[in-house]
Amino acid sequence: NFSLPSTCATGKHGGGEPGGKRDQTPEEQIKALERKVNALIEDSAFAAEAGEQQSALEKAKEAGKKERQLTKQREQASLGDQINLDLTYCVLFNLANQYHASRMYQEALNTYSAIVKNKLFNQSGRLRVNMGNIYFEQGKYSQAIKMYRMALDQIPNTNGDVRLRIMRNIGSAFVKMGQFQDAITSYEAIMEASPDIHTGFNLVVCYFALGDKERMKKGFSKLVATKLFPIETNEWEDPSVSSRKSGGKWGAEGSDFGIRGSALGGSTAPGSASGWARAFSVMDDDNVDDLEVFHEDSLRALARHHRKVAERYIVLAAKLIAPAIESSFAPGYDWVVDAIKASPASEIASELEIAKAIQYLKTKQFAEAIETLKSFEKKDQKLIGTAATNLSFLYFLEGENKQAEKYADIAIQVDRYNAKALTNRGNLHYVKNNLHKAREHYLEAISVDASCTEAMYNLGLVYKSEEAYDDALACFEKLHAILRNHAEVIYQLADMWVPTWQFLARSFAVCEKDFQFARSDLLQVYLC
Numbered sequence: 044n045f046s047l048p049s050t051c052a053t054g055k056h057g058g059g060e061p062g063g064k065r066d067q068t069p070e071e072q073i074k075a076l077e078r079k080v081n082a083l084i085e086d087s088a089f090a091a092e093a094g095e096q097q098s099a100l101e102k103a104k105e106a107g108k109k110e111r112q113l114t115k116q117r118e119q120a121s122l123g124d125q126i127n128l129d130l131t132y133c134v135l136f137n138l139a140n141q142y143h144a145s146r147m148y149q150e151a152l153n154t155y156s157a158i159v160k161n162k163l164f165n166q167s168g169r170l171r172v173n174m175g176n177i178y179f180e181q182g183k184y185s186q187a188i189k190m191y192r193m194a195l196d197q198i199p200n201t202n203g204d205v206r207l208r209i210m211r212n213i214g215s216a217f218v219k220m221g222q223f224q225d226a227i228t229s230y231e232a233i234m235e236a237s238p239d240i241h242t243g244f245n246l247v248v249c250y251f252a253l254g255d256k257e258r259m260k261k262g263f264s265k266l267v268a269t270k271l272f273p274i275e276t277n278e279w280e281d282p283s284v285s286s287r288k289s290g291g292k293w294g295a296e297g298s299d300f301g302i303r304g305s306a307l308g309g310s311t312a313p314g315s316a317s318g319w320a321r322a323f324s325v326m327d328d329d330n331v332d333d334l335e336v337f338h339e340d341s342l343r344a345l346a347r348h349h350r351k352v353a354e355r356y357i358v359l360a361a362k363l364i365a366p367a368i369e370s371s372f373a374p375g376y377d378w379v380v381d382a383i384k385a386s387p388a389s390e391i392a393s394e395l396e397i398a399k400a401i402q403y404l405k406t407k408q409f410a411e412a413i414e415t416l417k418s419f420e421k422k423d424q425k426l427i428g429t430a431a432t433n434l435s436f437l438y439f440l441e442g443e444n445k446q447a448e449k450y451a452d453i454a455i456q457v458d459r460y461n462a463k464a465l466t467n468r469g470n471l472h473y474v475k476n477n478l479h480k481a482r483e484h485y486l487e488a489i490s491v492d493a494s495c496t497e498a499m500y501n502l503g504l505v506y507k508s509e510e511a512y513d514d515a516l517a518c519f520e521k522l523h524a525i526l527r528n529h530a531e532v533i534y535q536l537a538d539m540w541v542p543t544w545q546f547l548a549r550s551f552a553v554c555e556k557d558f559q560f561a562r563s564d565l566l567q568v569y570l571c
Contacts, residue, residue, distance in 0.1 A: 077130060083105050128163055132164050143176075148177050172209055179212070179216060191216070214230045218248075218249065226245070227246065230249065240356050246262045246266070250364075260378070263360055267386035267387075357388050383395060397419075397430070400430075432461060436467055465491065466488045469481045469483075469485045478509055482506075500518075503515045503522065503535060506518060507538075516539045
């Protein structure tokens with residue numbers, strides 16, 4: 044959306060002669076009313092910025108009333124030739140913006156129409172972009188495209204950046220309509236004129252939607268060749284640190300590679316998942332360099348943010364097309380890694396190799412996953428902890444506990460605050476029945492990452508094995524508050540009541556009827 048012109052921000056509160064010792068002339072009254080209108084526009088804009096949308100809309104409407112009163116007063120004073128078009132434009136424009144922000148779409152469209160149809164307002168036709176945005180939000184994509192094209196016709200070629208943004212909007216509307224070829228036409232024109240990461244990513248997605256392997260490769264090559272946002276480095280700072288702050292998630296986002304089996308030291312039900320402590324294979328904690336923390340400024344932070352976003356789009360595009368551009372995902376990942384290594388974003392090539400290893404895990408090709416992860420031991424010091432965490436999980440999954448311990452210890456040495464590595468190490472103590480050590484590692488993992496549900500679940504199993512049922516119940520109840528519909532957690536909550544009812548049955552003379560009633564309640568918990 045276009046911003047409010049600076050001409051609207053003139054004027055001061057108040058009006059009239061100091062002390063009010065004489066009547067104001069019509070010109071002075073008009074000037075005073077103009078200042079009130081300007082003040083209302085400013086107050087409306089500030090209220091909107093503060094999130095007080097209702098107040099912003101009310102002040103915008105009040106400004107409109109005052110402006111109409113001002114016009115009428117000019118006509119009565121025969122000063123119609125002194126009309127302030129800039130003020131009228133500002134009032135209408137601000138009102139339309141506030142209607143839009145309040146989701147009063149029809150009122151906003153009517154107000155914008157009043158502006159664009161008024162020939163006295165120069166270049167008002169570009170506000171059709173705002174009208175197109177409203178139609179886009181309403182899901183009326185054909186009308187949105189019509190408005191965008193009308194705006195494009197009224198914007199000169201000298202405003203190239205604005206024209207490209209409108210073309211991107213047109214492409215997005217075509218994507219929403221499923222007309223990918225039309226969207227590709229818009230996106231390709233932008234990438235030829237002024238390549239950018241967002242458009243390049245959208246173009247790759249469109250090629251993927253059409254299943255065109257060659258154009259997927261071509262589009263990805265253009266995407267990675269796009270110049271990234273530069274980050275200045277100080278002479279005393281390691282350039283590699285500044286150029287690549289590990290802010291993304293290494294590995295498969297949201298993957299949960301849990302181990303299923305029977306419980307150790309506790310009662311189980313067939314098919315339950317209450318036994319083996321679950322391992323988590325993905326490390327997603329940011330490794331923050333102290334030097335950056337103490338020597339960061341807002342400009343470099345902004346540059347770093349833009350670069351991080353760009354790298355995220357590249358990684359997403361790579362993960363999207365890698366399984367589709369070749370006969371299998373492995374050569375596909377090899378191709379995207381080679382393409383990235385030859386691009387300005389070469390630092391993130393290792394992330395794609397980690398993603399390749401995770402893909403091997405998903406397809407249960409454990410030997411290939413281990414081989415890929417082991418290659419990081421001597422390749423990239425930054426990723427040793429990530430690879431070691433995943434290797435620890437893999438060896439634990441295959442029952443090779445010595446190797447699992449080795450890599451879990453390496454991961455913890457690299458990053459003492461790696462909750463996933465701490466959980467894996469606790470699991471290894473758990474299977475050895477070293478419950479005290481397992482509990483320590485789980486508690487440390489939770490202190491590092493309070494949302495580490497794997498450590499929380501496994502800690503509950505430890506307490507349960509130690510017959511500390513109150514502590515176990517507290518763990519599972521806390522976990523249930525986070526994972527409301529998780530079958531394993533619900534089972535553990537139900538299973539907690541078994542020792543309680545056994546104790547009651549031994550301690551009290553419970554009549555058969557009451558005991559059967561109690562067991563029926565227990566069954567309801569099992570069947571949640």
